[in-house]
Amino acid sequence: MASPIKTIVLVTGANSGIGLELSTQLLSDATKHVLLGSRSIEKGTIAVNDIQSRSLPGSVEMLQIDVSNEDSINKAVKKVEETHGRLDAVVNNAGIADSSDESTFQKLNTVFCTNAAGPYAVVEAFAPLLSKSTSTPRIVNISSGAGSISLRLNPEDAFYKMKQDQYRVSKAALNMVTACQMTEYHPRGWKVFAYCPGWTESNFTPRNKTANGAKPTSEGARPIWSMLNGERDAEAGRFLTYDGENPCWTREESNAQVPPRAEAQIDDARSHKRHHRSHRSRSPRRGEDGHRHKRRRSRSPAPKPVDLPYKAKPLSKRQYEEYRPLFQSYLDIQKSIQLDDLDEREGKGRWKSFVSRWHAHSVEDGESQMLTFQEPRGVGTKLEDAQDESDDDFGPAPPTDLARHSGHGPTIPKLDDLTYRNELRDEDRARGQSDYVDDIRYARKTDRKAQKERLEELAPRADPGSRERQLEKKRETTSTLQSFRDAKESGEADVAESDLMGDDGIDNYKKKKKEQERQKNEREIRREEIARAREAERNERLAERREKEGKTMDFLRQIAQERFG
Incomplete structure (x- = not known):
C-alpha cells in the first residue's frame, strides 16, 4: 500500500512559544511534514531534537530562515524547492515585541520588518511553491488585537494603557497585509487567515506567564490546526481569535443583506396582496357591497447619496x-x-x-x-x-492639485540619505558577522561532540571506579604533562625564508599599489556622492529663491499694470 502524500507546512519562529507548540500538534498527524523555521541554527536544532524525542507520527526538519533578511528567505526557498519541490501551507508566526537597546527609529524599523514586511516577503517568495501544492494552499498570519485602531482609541479596552507603539503599528500593518493577500490569492482558491491567539504563555515578554493570567500555549495554537485542516475555510479572509471571530475587523460581505425593516415591509405587502385576491369578486363588475381598497400613494424616502x-x-x-x-x-x-x-x-x-x-x-x-x-x-x-x-x-484620475516642479525618475540622494544608507550597511555587516561567529562556534561544538562519540566507539573507557580506569587517568595525566613540557622546551625557532631573505619586491610592491588604488577609488566615490548631494541641495535652494523672486516680480508687474496701464 502506497504511503499518503504528506502536507508540507512551514512555521516561522517555531523554536519556542506558539510556533513550537503548533509544530508539536501538527506532528500528531502522520500526514504532516513540518518545516520548523528558526533564525538561529542552534535553537532550531534543539527544538527539532526535543520534538523528535517524543516519537510523534509526523516528520519534522529544521529550516534556517530570518524573515527580516531577504537573502535568508531566498536561501530557504531554494532549499525547500530542491528538497520537496512544493509547499502546502505557511504560518507566519515569527515576531518580536521590542528591542530596547536601539533608538526609536531603529526599534520601529526592526519590529516592522519582522512583524509586517517579513510575512509579506515570505509569502511572495514561497508563492511559486505554494502554487504547486497538491491541496488547497493556506496562509495563516499570527496577528494581534493590539493592531486594532478602534480598540486603541477605546479607553475601556483592557490593553488601552499598553504602549508598545512599534508593536501596535506593525500588527496593524500585518492586518492590511492579510487583506492584500486575500485580494491577491483568493481568486486562485487559496485560503488566507489572520489569527490572534490572545494573551498566551511564551517568552515574547516577561509578563507572558500563566502566573500573570496568560493561557497555555496549547490553547492558543489549537485553532490554527483547524485552519490548516480546512475546517474553517468558510471564515477565510477574516480576523479570527482563539474564542471566535473578532467583531472589530471582519471582511465586508460581498452581497448586501436586506435589513429587517425592509423584510417586514415585503412580508406585509405579500400578505396584503393575498388578502386582496381572496376578497376580489369573480364578476367583471364589482357589487356595491364588495370589498374596496383605496389606493394610497406613499412617498419613498430619498435615496442616500453614494460616497464613491x-x-x-x-x-x-x-x-x-x-x-x-x-x-x-x-x-x-x-x-x-x-x-x-x-x-x-x-x-x-x-x-x-x-x-x-x-x-x-x-x-x-x-x-x-x-x-x-x-x-x-x-x-x-x-x-x-x-x-x-x-x-x-482608465484608472483613477491623478490629483490635479500637485505641482510638478521636477521631472520623472530618481532624485539625487541627500547627505541624510547617504548617512542612513551607510548606517544600514554597517548594521547588516555587524549582524552577518555575529551570525557567522555563532555558526562557527556551534559547528566547532558539534564537531568536538562527534569526535568524542567516535573516540568512545573506537576505544571505550573502562568502568568507572575500576583499577583499569584509574590507570587510564594516570596515563592521560602523564601525557598532558609531557605535552606541556615539550611545548616549553627551547629549540630552534622556525622562521620563514621570506622573513630572512625578504619577499619578492616587485610582486609585493604591485600588490600594495593595487590596494592603495582601490582605497583611493572608494574615497573618490564617496566624495562624488557627497558633492552631488551638496550640489542638489544648492540647486534646490536656488530654485526656491528663483520661484520667490518670480512671484515678487509678477506682483510688481501687476502693480505697475494697474497704475500705469
Missing part, C-alpha cells in the same frame, strides 16, 4: 446612451466584449449590472482601478472621442 472614491459621480441606469462610447471601451479592454455585437437588451442589462457594481465599489480589479467618469460628451462627437480613448484614460 476619487470623487467619482454616481451613475444612473438611464445614462446608457450618454456613456455608451466609454462603456464600449471599458467592455473591450476589461471583458474583451464588443458592445456593437450585442443586442440592445443585453447591452442595457450589462450597463445595469455595471451601475450596481459601481455603486457597491466592486468594479473589476477592485476600488484601486475603478473608472472615474467625466462629464458626458456631446452627442455629435461621441464616436470620435470614443475612438480617441486610450488605455491611459
